[in-house]
Amino acid sequence: MKKIVTLAGDGIGPEIMSAGLEVLEVVAQKVGFEYETQAKAFGGAGIDAEGHPLPQDTLEAAKSADAILLAAIGSPQYDNAPVRPEQGLLAIRKELNLFANIRPVRIFDALKHLSPLKPERIEGVDFVVVRELTGGIYFGEHTLNEASARDVNDYSADEIRRILRKAFDIARGRGKKVTSIDKQNVLATSKLWRKVAEEVATEYPDVTLEHQLVDSAAMIMITNPARFDVVVTENLFGDILSDESSVLPGTLGVMPSASHSENGPSLYEPIHGSAPDIAGQGIANPISMILSVAMMLRESFGLEEAAQLIETAVDKTLTQGVLTRDLGGQADTAEMTAAIIANL
Numbered sequence: 099m100k101k102i103v104t105l106a107g108d109g110i111g112p113e114i115m116s117a118g119l120e121v122l123e124v125v126a127q128k129v130g131f132e133y134e135t136q137a138k139a140f141g142g143a144g145i146d147a148e149g150h151p152l153p154q155d156t157l158e159a160a161k162s163a164d165a166i167l168l169a170a171i172g173s174p175q176y177d178n179a180p181v182r183p184e185q186g187l188l189a190i191r192k193e194l195n196l197f198a199n200i201r202p203v204r205i206f207d208a209l210k211h212l213s214p215l216k217p218e219r220i221e222g223v224d225f226v227v228v229r230e231l232t233g234g235i236y237f238g239e240h241t242l243n244e245a246s247a248r249d250v251n252d253y254s255a256d257e258i259r260r261i262l263r264k265a266f267d268i269a270r271g272r273g274k275k276v277t278s279i280d281k282q283n284v285l286a287t288s289k290l291w292r293k294v295a296e297e298v299a300t301e302y303p304d305v306t307l308e309h310q311l312v313d314s315a316a317m318i319m320i321t322n323p324a325r326f327d328v329v330v331t332e333n334l335f336g337d338i339l340s341d342e343s344s345v346l347p348g349t350l351g352v353m354p355s356a357s358h359s360e361n362g363p364s365l366y367e368p369i370h371g372s373a374p375d376i377a378g379q380g381i382a383n384p385i386s387m388i389l390s391v392a393m394m395l396r397e398s399f400g401l402e403e404a405a406q407l408i409e410t411a412v413d414k415t416l417t418q419g420v421l422t423r424d425l426g427g428q429a430d431t432a433e434m435t436a437a438i439i440a441n442l
């Protein structure tokens with residue numbers, strides 16, 4: 099019996115978590131996967147319930163879980179609060195050592211016409227953003243004074259090496275090309291990043307390494323995204339570029355992710371946030387959460403068939419023209435979820 103800790107969080111989080119768990123239940127029955135879920139307070143919901151965005155019992159449950167599903171956190175009500183929901187997100191990533199955040203980018207055939215990019219530009223787009231998740235400027239010293247402020251960007255060679263190895267390992271199983279993105283024309287951390295990337299590349303003679311400065315990489319992601327296979331980059335650049343990549347399929351609402359440590363439980367979450375602008379209306383696109391469930395089944399439980407069942411059902415549903423509002427349709431969260439389950 100596998101234990102899955104669920105962190106629904108804030109905003110649209112609870113709405114899409116329910117959708118993901120409904121799909122999980124149906125697939126589990128089909129493939130005979132036995133699991134139990136344990137819902138825990140997290141983010142703004144953690145602050146409200148226990149005064150902290152990552153309550154101690156939530157952290158302990160997560161540490162002893164076989165996998166963790168997280169929906170989304172954050173709410174404007176905490177914008178000026180002393181403790182913010184986002185701190186819980188950074189804390190769980192750090193506490194569980196979830197250094198490797200994998201954000202796949204693929205185009206759904208049925209959504210091609212919805213992409214703001216010309217069809218010839220998105221043809222053949224299929225890449226993975228490998229984002230370093232427990233280092234860099236997110237976790238350096240932050241000082242805010244009245245008339246000055248500073249944020250420190252720190253990386254050790256070891257931190258860079260392990261995320262580069264992760265990227266090369268993933269590239270080995272697909273297009274055998276790694277694009278390492280940095281700002282080595284300015285930043286010391288990027289100079290070290292590039293040096294370590296070169297060293298790691300010698301361990302993988304079958305994989306090609308190319309370097310790209312982050313500013314021009316942002317441009318290429320829109321003008322020639324089919325050029326990428328595996329993109330690897332530091333925490334902040336990965337945050338920005340992965341949201342940019344959601345323009346290719348047409349919405350953040352279809353973008354899942356997996357975060358891995360060296361050997362502890364992995365965490366699966368959409369790349370988007372709590373979408374306060376549409377929260378509570380039942381209209382969020384649940385596909386990002388549902389595909390995160392598929393990633394969990396594949397990567398934490400080795401259930402390739404179950405993952406594919408979900409991915410195929412999502413494809414089929416989109417092909418049938420069931421589209422949420424972010425995709426230009428009228429389906430609500432419940433209708434989209436029901437259609438996916440019907441296709442299962």
Ligand code: NAD
Pocket residue numbers: 110114169170171172173174184187350351352367368369370371372373374375376381382383384386424
């Ligand atoms: P966001 O990702 O929440 O929303 C950006 C836009 O995308 C909004 O217009 C939203 O409606 C839309 N969107 C996002 N997910 C959608 C979905 N599933 N279906 C349909 N539309 C969707 O980003 P934001 O508005 O900049 O941030 C809102 C809050 O979320 C902030 O507090 C932020 O810190 C937090 N956040 C949390 C996470 C996380 O939990 N991992 C990630 C990003 C942002």
Ligand code: IPM
Pocket residue numbers: 172184187188337369371
């Ligand atoms: C994400 C989010 C988080 C990040 C925020 C909410 C702290 O944007 O998961 O991409 O910046 O990592």
Ligand code: MN
Pocket residue numbers: 337338341369
């Ligand atoms: Mn982000």
